[in-house]
Amino acid sequence: MMFGQQQWDLRPDIMSFAKGITSGYMQLGGIQISDEIREVMDSAETADMWMHGFTYSGHAAACAVGIKNLEIIARDNLVANAQLMGERLLAGLQKLLEFPCVGDVRGRGLICGVEIVKDKGSKEVDLAKTTAIQNAALARGLRTRAVGNTLAFAPPLVINAEEVDKIVDILGATIDAIG
Amino acid sequence: MTHATLDHATVVEMDKKQLHPVYHPSIHKDPLVVERGEGVWIYSADGRKILDGMAGLWNVNVGYGNEELPRVAYDQMRNLAYTSNFSGMTNPPSAELASILAGMAHPSLNTTFFTSGGSESNDSAFKTARYFWYRKGKKDKIKFISRRAGYHGITVAATAATGIPRYHTMFGPLAPGFIHIAHPLVYRYPGDITPGETVGQAAARARRGDSAGRPGYRRRLHCRTDSGRGRCHCATRRLLPPGPRNLRPL
Known part of the structure; x- marks a missing residue:
C-alpha cells in the first residue's frame, strides 16, 4: 500500500500529502479532494470562488520529478520492499526490549519507534538518555531522530537486509555502551 | 567553485x-x-x-544519489521550470501528475491541488473543509479535531492542529477552532487494554454503553479536550499510528 490511510478502512474527504511524493529531490506536496467537494467548487458563483493557492502550486519541474519518482517506486517494487524490510527492522528492534531503558518498540511498514524510559514499570520518559543515544549513534555512523523520548526510524525504501541489520546492530551497541 | x-x-x-x-x-x-x-x-x-x-x-524514498530524478528535473527546467499555474493556466507535468494521482489513494479522491510541502497541504485542507461547509450554508462548522502528540506542520493553522505544546508556547495566540483529543498510543494508555484492542475501543469499553455510533459520542470526545481551549497538556511527543478506527464516528 502506497498510502498510510489505506492501512485502514477510511473514506477520506480530503487527503494531505507531501514528503515522499518527490523523495525530497524537489519541494512538492498537495491535497486531494473528494468528488463531492470538487462539485461544490465547480458550482460556485464567482463571488464565492475558492480563493486559495500558492505561487508554487503545480510547479512544473517539481511535478515532473514527482511523476518520475512514482514511476521508480512502482517499477522497483519499493512498497513491497518497505513492507519486507519494515518487518525485519521491527523484529530486530524488538530484541532491544531486553535493555532496561527500552520501554516500547513499535512500527508499521518501514517506520519504527523506540521509546526510551527511566523505568519499565513507571514508563517515565528519559529525554536526556534519548538525546544521548541519538548523538552517540550518530558518532557510530547511524542517524536516528529523537522525537520526544522516541527514537524514530524511517530509512529510504531502497534499504536492503544488510543495512537494516546495521541499524539494529549500531543502535544496540550504542544503548549497550550508554547503559 | x-x-x-x-x-x-x-x-x-x-x-x-x-x-x-x-x-x-x-x-x-x-x-x-x-x-x-x-x-x-x-x-x-x-x-x-x-x-x-x-x-x-x-521522505527520501528512492534513496540518495538517484540519477533519473535530476535528469527529468534538468529536462523540465530547460523547457519550463516554472510559470504561473493559477486558474486560467496550466502546464503538462502538473496536469499529468494530477491525472496519475486521480483515484490512486482512494476511489473518491480524483482531484489534486499542489503545494510545496505538508504544512501548506494541511492549511489548504483546513481552508477547503471550511469552504465546503460555507458553501453548504453551515458557516459555523469550523472546528477541527486532532490528536494530542500528533504533528501536523508548522504554519499558523497547522501549528494549532499540532497536538504538541512545545510548538505552541511561544507563538500564541493559536489559530482558533482546533481541538485536541486523546492520542491512540497503546503503550501509554492508563486504563485496562487487551491485546489487539485499540485505545479507542478500550476507552469505549470502559464507558459501557458509549457506543461509537451514538450522538453522545462526539460530545464525550469534546469533554476530553481540556475544556475546549484548544490547548493540550501531553507530556511529550510520540511516534504513533493514527488509529483511525476511533475517528470514523466523527
Missing part, C-alpha cells in the same frame, strides 16, 4: 549566518555538514559515512 569543494570548517563558519528549523544554539554547535548521499548513506564534509535511518525527514 562548487559547493563540494568547501571544507567542513568553512561551511560551519558561513552557516553562522543561517537560521535553522527548530533552532537552539546548543544543538547546532558542531553541525553535521552533509556533502553527498548514495542509497541509504550520507557522507559528511569531515569524511564520515552515516546510515541515514531517517531518510532525511521521512
